Amino acid sequence: MEVQIAVAKTNKYAVLESGDTLEVVERPNGGLSVVLADGQTSGRGAKAVSMLVVRKVIALLAEGVRDGAAARAASDLLFTEKKGKVSCTLNIASIDLQTGTVVLSRNNPAPYFVAHGERIDCIATESTPIGISRSIRPVISELPVEPGLVIVFYTDGLVHAGERTGQPMDVCFSLQAMLEEQEPSPQEIADALLNEAVRLDEGRPADDISVVVLKVLKRDGDEVRRMTVRLPIRMQE
């Protein structure tokens, strides 16, 4: 099998810095974790918050701390630092090779999607962002790593896309349409969702948007791990 993870990420229109932070890290006992945080508001302040949270989480995961405990620790850290006045959403998706499962921890009102073949489940269990009170817990799900599994999660820029123009985005509908087609790659799914959101926002995203798509493929190829990062840059000229 092969697990493929794709990310597409853009900034709020006319804001240089995204308030979303995403990192992918190796787990000390095998596998990977994707950590995505979205700090309250946008720009520099939001970025500092989401970086603080992601750094804390990846440092703990690197020490072998469980995902749920890492999310709680990040919440307590943010609560202490900002006196409960600043919230941050947090999603952690881990491929745990010891258990053969994908572990999804979520502190984010935005739902996520789990698809298998043409069946798509929208997981919208109530979930609160971290940092705003004591004893915040993540909502945790665990799914077996199986060929055909697709998981999609994102920050609220995707949820609110199109609201300004009165054409709110229907993520489930878009995803359904895509998965009925010929085996889209995770990057194609992430790009398509992001593009649709940007289009609904008329080319000027109303918020930072990050989309993460994880897919398990049957493919038994070589044993090579691969990663590609694409960073558009604009130099001061």
Place this chain on the structure above:
Amino acid sequence: MEVQIAVAKTNKYAVLESGDTLEVVERPNGGLSVVLADGQTSGRGAKAVSMLVVRKVIALLAEGVRDGAAARAASDLLFTEKKGKVSCTLNIASIDLQTGTVVLSRNNPAPYFVAHGERIDCIATESTPIGISRSIRPVISELPVEPGLVIVFYTDGLVHAGERTGQPMDVCFSLQAMLEEQEPSPQEIADALLNEAVRLDEGRPADDISVVVLKVLKRDGDEVRRMTVRLPIRMQE
């Protein structure tokens, strides 16, 4: 412009865990850093060493510490932890958006390559791994981020590929042949170098191998950052 970074990574034959660790992290003032470490020997012990080093470096970079200072700190940490008995190679490549440069820090006897058009420079300045003595410094180069720039670096599994079979790999030659062709993507370059090394090792890599390729493209497309990770997995069945 767009900076693209590609990684291809495989384990020593019949060893489950790679002694190489690679992480890509966002820099707090804009841009990205790629951190690659190869711990002495292979398997679990080597992995613990390279993870220790990479974690230290990314934690410091996240705080805004300069690459050279982060490399020195990681060296001192390893020296202190292992009493100077364990070495680790370390390469840091940073896209620094504040200066508009690529900063390359190297504590690795393996050379790296800088290409521009069909001109390829092999940078083989003497450089020692970290952790084996006090006052170790990285060799640092800084290059302007310009379309057409290609940078290739790797762990010593690539350097020693084919030695067992008496057909040592000539990285410069392979790279030259590739760059004369039609604009290979960074992932194609990384895959081709890794595949050649594995072929010279007769399908059983004599060491962990990681190849990183960074390329600057003229492309002025959308403002979307993208990342794809591909992780082959083998479950206990």
